[in-house]
Amino acid sequence: MSLFPDSRVRVIAEIGINHDGSLDKALEMIRVSAACGADFAKFQLLKADEMYSPHAGTYRNESGTYNIRDVVRAGELRAGWLDRLTAACREHGIGFLITVCDEAGLEEILPYRPALLKIASYEISHLPLFERLGALGIPIIFSTACARLGDIEEALAAYRHPERACIMHCNGSYPAPRHIVNLRVLQTLRLAFPRCVIGFSDHTRDPVEAPVGAVALGARVIEKHITLDRRSPGPDHSFAIEPDELRQLVAAVRETERRVAAGENIAVDPVLLGDPAKVVHAEEAYLRGFAFRSVFTRRAIRAGERFSRENLAVLRNGQQPPGLHPREFKSLLGRVCPRDLKAGQPVTWDSLLGPPAA
Numbered sequence: 001m002s003l004f005p006d007s008r009v010r011v012i013a014e015i016g017i018n019h020d021g022s023l024d025k026a027l028e029m030i031r032v033s034a035a036c037g038a039d040f041a042k043f044q045l046l047k048a049d050e051m052y053s054p055h056a057g058t059y060r061n062e063s064g065t066y067n068i069r070d071v072v073r074a075g076e077l078r079a080g081w082l083d084r085l086t087a088a089c090r091e092h093g094i095g096f097l098i099t100v101c102d103e104a105g106l107e108e109i110l111p112y113r114p115a116l117l118k119i120a121s122y123e124i125s126h127l128p129l130f131e132r133l134g135a136l137g138i139p140i141i142f143s144t145a146c147a148r149l150g151d152i153e154e155a156l157a158a159y160r161h162p163e164r165a166c167i168m169h170c171n172g173s174y175p176a177p178r179h180i181v182n183l184r185v186l187q188t189l190r191l192a193f194p195r196c197v198i199g200f201s202d203h204t205r206d207p208v209e210a211p212v213g214a215v216a217l218g219a220r221v222i223e224k225h226i227t228l229d230r231r232s233p234g235p236d237h238s239f240a241i242e243p244d245e246l247r248q249l250v251a252a253v254r255e256t257e258r259r260v261a262a263g264e265n266i267a268v269d270p271v272l273l274g275d276p277a278k279v280v281h282a283e284e285a286y287l288r289g290f291a292f293r294s295v296f297t298r299r300a301i302r303a304g305e306r307f308s309r310e311n312l313a314v315l316r317n318g319q320q321p322p323g324l325h326p327r328e329f330k331s332l333l334g335r336v337c338p339r340d341l342k343a344g345q346p347v348t349w350d351s352l353l354g355p356p357a358a
Helices: 023-035 068-075 081-092 103-112 127-136 149-159 185-192 209-216 243-261 282-291 326-332 349-353
Strands: 010-016 040-045 058-061 064-067 095-100 117-119 140-143 165-169 197-202 221-225 293-297 312-316
Touching: 010 023, 010 197, 010 243, 023 040, 023 081, 023 243, 040 103, 058 068, 064 068, 081 095, 081 103, 095 103, 095 117, 103 127, 117 127, 127 149, 127 326, 149 165, 149 185, 165 185, 165 221, 185 197, 197 209, 209 221, 209 243, 221 243, 293 326, 312 326
Parallel strands: 010 040, 010 221, 040 095, 117 140, 140 165, 165 197, 197 221
Antiparallel strands: 058 064, 293 312
16 A cells, blocks of 8 residues: 555655754744644654764854754754654644654654654665664655665665655755756656655755646655744754745645646746756765765774674764765674774774774
8 A cells, every 4th residue: 555545745844953952942833834734744853872973073064064963962852852742743733753863763753653754865874774664664754865776775675665665856955956956856766666655855945846846747745844934043944944935835735736636737947857867966975975874883892892783883974984884784793893993983894804903
């Protein structure tokens, strides 16, 4: 059975970290999302220690340069928030959706019996997470910024339930310039993964243009970052849309649905249509290297110690060189570490097979 069996396009209001650590603001953003007609209000279940090593360094976008662990730490949901957020979504009649980035976050949300979870683009290489989600059988929506078709195929193979998955085309540039949107990739994804639902996560500045084009090309889910005030400080406010724009987006999606059902032709700017190839654009290369995951030491490991889930982790690279691809994680478990490794160090074949450090 399809993840979304009816033809209605789902609109996700991505609140993300734009609550700025304020529960009152988070609750107001839920109310606004519902009032504007969104189907889901989405948050992110971030855990700095499970995302980056202490040596990950700084992240930059058009808003500035930030210590990446500080950004993630500031975006973490405080104790007790999940109860309040899920209750507020029920009160306002909007679906609650949350991004999980690691196994620790997944275990935290499981008591809430989620009917659907979101996986961020940069976890697409976190194959142990996809395997765990597949074992649980929880339906997922996962984004694909900076990914190639092979990355998507490998993640789906680890998950094992394509009929329960929605693949979101999106770009890893914030904001995304129009010339790399490539809405034709939606058609490519539909051909490559016919058992999956296909959607679009929009990072362009315009609230309507790209989402309308995506629905015209068959997208079944539209996601857009929202903020109460684009002028607010922080890395994700400047490219998000404000409440009036969210209302415009929802109205435009519903009108486009009507026109598609009526068989009307909907013109889409050729610049937005772009190329059908799913490639990593030059504008995305920085984030692919920075935010994709690989194998790191969780703590210092002495020569002769066996690798375990307690001393290894699958983390985003940050400014450090990458370790082994997460597909190697399980094969390392139980093996004897041949040399001393420092805490927060990428685990590479060279570090395992090369001569011990002097």
